[in-house]
Amino acid sequence: MSGKAICGNLVFNITGNRSAAHIFNKYSTGTLKGDLLILEPLEVVFLIWKRRIKAENPLFNEGSSLVKAILQEDEIPLWNAYRELRIAGYRVKRNGMDLRIREKSSSSPVFTVKTIRENFQLSFSDLYSWIENIVAAVDDDGGVTFYKLSEIDMEGSSSIQEIKERPVPVGKRSVVSDGSIPEWLGDSTTENFTILSELETRYINGFPPENPVEMVYHDLFNKKTIIRTGFKYGCNFRIYLNELSSHAEALVHVFDREEGWYAISRAVRVAGGVKKKMIFAGILESKIKYVEIKRMKSFVEDENRDDESDL
Known part of the structure; x- marks a missing residue:
């Protein structure tokens, strides 16, 4: 004799002349009370999908009727x-x-x-x-x-080079002679001098940070990382933990407002495509925190996977 399952006011017959205990043990679903299997809505949809239960009322064997009856939009x-x-x-x-x-x-x-x-x-x-x-x-x-x-530790190990001269202001930016600052700072595409960004200028001049992006920049600099613009990757910074090489280890995006998951998905996808970590930085209780987000291609390796799709 086939077992029975219930979810709220809905009653289901277990197919294949199987007992409630069989479904409970094989599929790890529901709560067993005697010969009756008590199911939650997600478990009902799963077992209907697997053709392991059928509603006593045939109306609820229709997918649309079942979903409307037991699932809320969220x-x-x-x-x-x-x-x-x-x-x-x-x-x-x-x-x-x-x-x-x-x-x-x-x-x-x-x-x-x-x-x-x-x-x-x-x-x-x-x-x-x-x-x-x-x-x-x-x-x-x-x-x-x-x-x-x-959560990730962003400590680097780059050497700190002495700043030999103060930058000459050019509006909010500044310019220095080549060799007077760490070689990785600024725009050195022109021979004999280097042009510094607003962030670099303010840090070297000892100005306190004014916004979350600047706070994260100061923190990363103090943690001995090498910081370059992340513009080409659509983020605030690209980070080298040890020395300036051809490939940065991480990209950093600063959370200074609410973000949509669209932006996070895009950033993680870009970082994965260029084999870099995607780090999101933000400020909580006046402390800067760093969160790495990575896309999971699978939970278990294929050879260890216990696939239920053919059950």
């Missing part, structure tokens, strides 16, 4: 992320508007997945609060891109 991206994680072989449980995931082994670590839509707006405070979590960004085509967030 839960649709959750379903997209839930489906992708289940296909990848993860155990997934809902926790409010987040997902909690781990591999099949009971000893494997648990990760929190924050699910957002492609047009999500956030502050640096929001971003920093997600450190060590995974972000699932769901686009309007239903595609899911996963990102890992980590």
Whole structure:
């Protein structure tokens, strides 16, 4: 005799003459109460999709009727992320508007997945609060891109060269003779002198920073990194941690207002394309913090993947 499952007021029959316990154990879904499987909405959609349950009321076997009956609009991206994680072989449980995931082994670590839509707006405070979590960004085509967030130390080890002369002001910029400042500073495309930007001029003259971008510049300079413009990559700075070489290790974008995830997605994609870390900097409680965001191509290597797609 086939088992039964319920979600709210909806009753489902388990297909294939299987018991509630079989579905509970094989798919790690629901809560087992005797011979009855208690499901959450995402689990219902998953098991309908897998053809493992059918609604007693045939109306709710229609996809549109089922979704309208059990999912709210803001839960649709959750379903997209839930489906992708289940296909990848993860155990997934809902926790409010987040997902909690781990591999099949009971000893494997648990990760929190924050699910957002492609047009999500956030502050640096929001971003920093997600450190060590995974972000699932769901686009309007239903595609899911996963990102890992980590706090990063931006300490460099470049040598500090003595500044031998004060810059000569040219408006808000300035000019110095070649060899009188660190060789990586400024525009030295003209022989015999170097033109400094506003940020470089203010730092060398000891002026206090006036805005978040300048605060981050001062902090990176004091951390012995080499800082060059990130204009070609659409960000504030490109960073060399040790010495000026042909390839910078990181790109830095300064959060000085709310940003859309579009901008973050674009920046991470560009950085990945040129094999650099993408770092987002911001100010929290008067302290400068750095968050690395990288795109996760997969959660597990193909040879270790426990794919449920053929179950």
